[in-house]
Amino acid sequence: MFFFKKIPLFIAFAIFLNSSENIGSSTVELPPTREQFRESNRLEKGLTNKEKTDLKRSHSAVIDFDGQIAMRHIENLTSFGPRSPEYPRAKLSTLSYIRSQIPPSMSIQLHEFDANGLNGTNLWVSSRVEKKKSNTLIMIGTHWDTRSVADRDTDISQRNMPVLGANDGASGVAVLIEVAKHLHSKPPGVNVDLIFFDLEDLGNIGNNKYAIGSSKFVKENPKYRPTTGIIIDMVCDRDLRIPREYYSSVSAPEVLDRVWDSAERQDAKVFKNVRGGAVIDDHIPFLQVGIPVVNLIHFPFPNTWHTTNDTIKFCRSRSLSQVGRVILDFIYYYDLNQTIR
C-alpha cells in the first residue's frame, strides 16, 4: 500500500462523490447512521434477559482470539519465501496453506485474473446463513502477496531484494485464518466473506498500480454488493497503532464508527480515535463503486515497511489478538444489532 503525504483533494472528492451517488442505490443495504447506531445502543438497556445472555456469550466468545496461533501462521507463511510474482512456488505453497486452514463448513472459490502480463489469484472464502435469516453480507479482506522490492530499505544495497512481508501481507492472512475458525465454531447470523487479495503491493514498480487484485475482483464481479466491509493490512507490529484512515473516514464513516465501538468494547488500545493518513489499499476499488469498505492499517507506517526488515521479529501476538477480537466483535455485534432492530 501507499500513502499520500498531502491528500490530493481531487481524489478524495471523486471518491466521496462516487460513493454518495451509489449509496442511495437499492442494491446496497446500508449500515445504520451514527444516530441510528447510538439509538440501538440505547435500546440495548431494555433487552430481555435472553438477549443479554446472548450478548454476553457473543462477546466472551470473541475474547479468546489466540494471537500466538496467528503468530505461528506468520511463521509458516514467511517460511515459503517472498510471495511476489517472481516466486511462483512460494505463491502456490501459500495458497494451499491458506486453503488447508479454512474449515470445511466454508466454501472456497479462486478468482484468477491477468493484469499487465501477470497472473494473480484472489482466494474467496464464504460463510453463509439461510436466506430467510439474513441478507447482510460482511466482507473482510486482506492482501496475501508481498512487494517485489524492498525499495524503502535504509541500506541502498538491499533495495532490489524482495520483501518477506511478515507484517505487510502475512499478518492480515494470519488474522483472517483465525477469524474463519471462530466463525466455524460459532456461526454468526450474518453472511461473511473472507477475501485474500493477490497483487496488492506492486505499486510504482514498472507500470503497476497498487491494489491490482482487488480492482480486478470488483471489476469482474459487478454484482458483488456486500453490505459493508473491512480491509486489514499491517497489523502485527510490536508498536501497532491504527488511526481512522482518511478515505474510509470520508466515504464510510459509519463503518469506522462501528469498528471503533468494537475496539472500545474489546478494550483494544491499538485503535486510536484520531485521523490517519490517506492510504491507497484494497478498500479503494470498493469505495469507488459505492460499497462502504474501510481500511484498518498501521499509520504512520512502521520502519520495517517495504524493507528487508519486515520479518516476524517485529511482530507481536498481542497486536494480532486485538485486531482479531475487534473483527469478530464487529461481525457478532452486527448480527446482534440486526436481531434487535
Ligand SMILES: [Zn+2]
Ligand atoms: Zn506494502
